[in-house]
Structure formats: structure tokens, C-alpha cells
Amino acid sequence: MMKKEERKLTQEWDKTFPKSQRVDHRKVTFINRYGITLAGDLYVPKQAEGRLPAIAVCGPFGAVKEQCSGLYAQEMAERGFLTLAFDPSFTGESGGAPRYMASPDINTEDFQAAVDFLSLHERVDPDRVGIIGICGWGGLSLNTAAIDTRVKATAAMTMYDMSRVNANGYFDSMDEDARYAAREALNAQRLADYRAGSYELGGGVVDPLPEDAPFFVKDYYAYYKTERGYHPRSLNSNGGWNKIGCMSFMNMPQLTYTHEIRNAVLMVHGDKAHSCYFSRDAYAAMTENSRYTDNKELMIIPGAVHTDLYDRKDIIPFDRLEEFFRRYLK
Numbered sequence: 047m048m049k050k051e052e053r054k055l056t057q058e059w060d061k062t063f064p065k066s067q068r069v070d071h072r073k074v075t076f077i078n079r080y081g082i083t084l085a086g087d088l089y090v091p092k093q094a095e096g097r098l099p100a101i102a103v104c105g106p107f108g109a110v111k112e113q114c115s116g117l118y119a120q121e122m123a124e125r126g127f128l129t130l131a132f133d134p135s136f137t138g139e140s141g142g143a144p145r146y147m148a149s150p151d152i153n154t155e156d157f158q159a160a161v162d163f164l165s166l167h168e169r170v171d172p173d174r175v176g177i178i179g180i181c182g183w184g185g186l187s188l189n190t191a192a193i194d195t196r197v198k199a200t201a202a203m204t205m206y207d208m209s210r211v212n213a214n215g216y217f218d219s220m221d222e223d224a225r226y227a228a229r230e231a232l233n234a235q236r237l238a239d240y241r242a243g244s245y246e247l248g249g250g251v252v253d254p255l256p257e258d259a260p261f262f263v264k265d266y267y268a269y270y271k272t273e274r275g276y277h278p279r280s281l282n283s284n285g286g287w288n289k290i291g292c293m294s295f296m297n298m299p300q301l302t303y304t305h306e307i308r309n310a311v312l313m314v315h316g317d318k319a320h321s322c323y324f325s326r327d328a329y330a331a332m333t334e335n336s337r338y339t340d341n342k343e344l345m346i347i348p349g350a351v352h353t354d355l356y357d358r359k360d361i362i363p364f365d366r367l368e369e370f371f372r373r374y375l376k
Contacts, residue, residue: 050075051083051141061112062275063357068092069123078135078159080152085139086132086160087111089123090169098128099174099375100167102160106356107148107182107208108250108282110138113275114180114356118203121359122178125368127375128169132160134183138279144245146281147291150189150209150298157183157190161197174198174375178367180356181321182206184313188328189300191307199310199374201367204355207324212295216262217323229296235289250286262320262352269353304332310341310374314363316350341374 055073059065070090075083091098101122103115111119111131119131134156135149136142142152157177165172176199179187184205191200214220220228239245251270252263259267269275270282277283311332315325329344336342347354347361354361 048077048081050077053083053085053139053141055085055139060277061116062277063117063120066120066124069120071120074130074163076159076163078152078155080135080155082135082152083141084132084135084156084159085111086130086163087116087119089119089129089131091123091126091128094126094128094169097171098126098169099176099371100128100130100164100170101176101178101371102157102164103129103131103178103180104134104157104160104186105180105183105203106282107206108137108280108287109181110277110279112277113280115178117357117359118178118180118362121364122367122371125364127371128164128167130160130164132156137281144288146245146247146286146288148208148287148295150186150295150300153183153186154189154193154300157186158194161194165196172196176200176371176375178203180204181352182208185209185300185324185328188304188307188311188332191309191311192303195309197309199312199371200307201312201314201370202325202328203314203362204316204319204321204352205313205325205328206321207301207328208292209295209298209300210324212292213297216320225296232290232293239288239290245288245290247285248287248289248291250280250282250284260320265320265351265353269356275357301328301331304328305334305336306338307332308338310370312343312345312367312370314345314347314355314366316347316352316354316361318349319352319354321352322346
């Protein structure tokens with residue numbers, strides 16, 4: 047039996063972006079197939095009539111719906127789509143215990159549960175549902191598109207492949223020995239947590255920021271640790287994931303079947319982003335030896351860094367996103 051958990055949801059506007067007067071907003075909850083109740087923000091364009099095309103939005107990895115995903119959802123609602131920004135399992139206002147865990151399986155299921163919710167919503171045309179994944183949820187959106195045939199269009203924005211970065215480190219810097227050492231440390235941490243009876247946090251974005259920090263760390267700091275993007279429920283803005291929270295990504299590649307995605311995919315990345323190699327390689331793997339390349343696109347934004355596609359509305363190609371979803375959610 048499916049039964050939603052009662053969640054205490056903040057009703058006041060506590061987003062990192064201004065509230066639009068062109069859309070109606072309300073909090074909603076829905077359940078995934080693991081019985082976890084997920085919390086979301088539903089955005090509906092005012093004066094819209096009939097059943098609408100719908101988009102579920104999530105990410106970045108370690109963020110909450112009050113940050114980037116909400117900004118994307120509200121903007122796309124202003125453009126005529128019914129949208130849902132949601133918190134993944136174990137984070138934000140969503141359920142799931144213990145807190146601050148991640149899973150390539152459960153997090154893919156979170157996206158599918160959002161598609162369930164939208165497909166059965168009275169204002170949605172169930173044949174016109176798409177998804178947007180940001181950062182680590184860009185990779186998860188591709189995994190969702192590969193398994194969920196109901197998803198008619200997918201946009202992966204400034205994507206990370208969380209399986210690759212956990213297994214290989216940033217810029218594929220880890221060899222087999224380094225990966226083994228990481229596994230040893232994680233398994234030792236499991237025992238330490240078990241002895242303590244609680245899970246030790248790994249820490250969010252480093253604060254204070256070291257003077258010699260790499261640019262991509264400074265890029266994250268400029269969003270998560272400043273007024274621009276800080277949110278009290280965001281893992282990245284505060285204590286981060288549990289140290290063992292993302293462990294399973296190391297051994298579970300999530301992009302294995304992307305070459306079998308038949309529906310449309312748009313991938314967007316800045317050419318100055320440290321993470322651009324994830325999108326370039328994922329696009330190549332998705333289109334090589336695939337029979338479904340006509341509706342696949344990689345869009346590179348000149349001069350854009352990773353977090354520019356979080357909230358910079360002058361850089362995020364919303365006109366292109368609108369065109370893409372209007373074409374494929376018809």
C-alpha cells in the first residue's frame with residue numbers, strides 16, 4: 047500500500063530568487079516506489095487553460111529546490127509549462143532516513159516518481175512530460191531518460207557524471223590504487239559511524255575559502271556560501287553529505303544505456319566550466335553507435351563557467367530550452 051508521510055513544509059517564500067507574479071505556486075508531496083515521501087514546489091502559469099506540458103526539475107547535487115531547480119521551474123512556468131522542482135530523497139524537505147545519503151538507484155527513482163506525479167496531475171497532459179537535471183542531476187536525468195519511456199524530452203544542464211567523479215576523482219585523477227585507498231577509507235568510516243551510532247558529515251563547500259583554492263572551488267563558494275545562493279537546508283551550503291553518503295556511486299555507472307535513449311535530449315554546458323568534459327564525453331557516448339541521434343544536441347556556451355548555468359538568467363539559454371521543450375512536448 048502506498049502511503050505518504052506527513053511532512054512539515056515551509057509555506058513562506060524562502061527561495062534564493064524573487065517570486066514571480068505570473069505563476070501560481072504551492073507546495074506538494076508525492077511518493078517514490080521505496081515509500082519515501084518527496085516534497086516539491088509546483089509552479090503553474092496563470093491564465094493557462096486545459097492540460098499543459100509539464101517538466102520536473104532537480105539539482106544540483108547537494109542543493110535544494112529553493113535554489114537552482116526552483117529558479118528553472120519558475121522560469122519555465124512563466125513560459126507556459128507546468129513545472130515541479132523537488133528535493134531528492136534524504137535531503138531538504140523530503141523524507142528518507144538516515145539523512146544526507148545518495149543513491150544512483152533511489153535518486154533515479156526520485157525523478158521517475160516526479161514523472162508519476164505529473165503524469166497523473168489533473169492539469170497535465172501525460173503524453174507531454176519532460177525533465178531538467180542540473181549538475182549531478184544532469185547525469186541522473188540521462189539515466190532516467192534511458193529507463194523511463196514516458197520522458198519525452200530531457201535537458202541536462204552543466205552536468206556531472208556522479209559515478210565517474212566518485213570512482214575516478216576530479217579530472218579522472220584517481221588510478222586503481224587511489225580508488226582502493228578511497229574504498230578502504232569509506233569502509234573504515236562505516237565502522238566509525240556504526241560505533242558512534244551516527245553518521246559523520248563530510249562537509250559542504252569549504253569555508254573559509256583558502257587563498258590557493260582551485261577556481262572550481264571558488265566558483266562553488268561564490269554560489270553556495272554567499273547571499274547569491276546560500277540556503278539553510280542546502281547540503282552544499284552547510285555540512286554536506288555524510289562521508290559515506292555517495293559511496294555506492296563508485297561501483298555503479300549510471301550512463302551505460304544512454305545510447306538507447308529514443309526521446310529528445312539537450313545537453314548544455316559552459317566551455318570554461320571545469321566540468322565540461324562530463325557533457326562532452328556523455329554526449330559522445332550517447333550518440334556513438336546509436337540509432338537515435340537526430341534528436342540529440344550538445345550546446346556549448348562560450349565563456350560560461352559551471353555555476354553560470356545555476357542562476358545566471360543572462361547566460362542560461364532559456365529561449366533555447368523553451369524552443370526545445372515546445373518542439374518535443376507537443
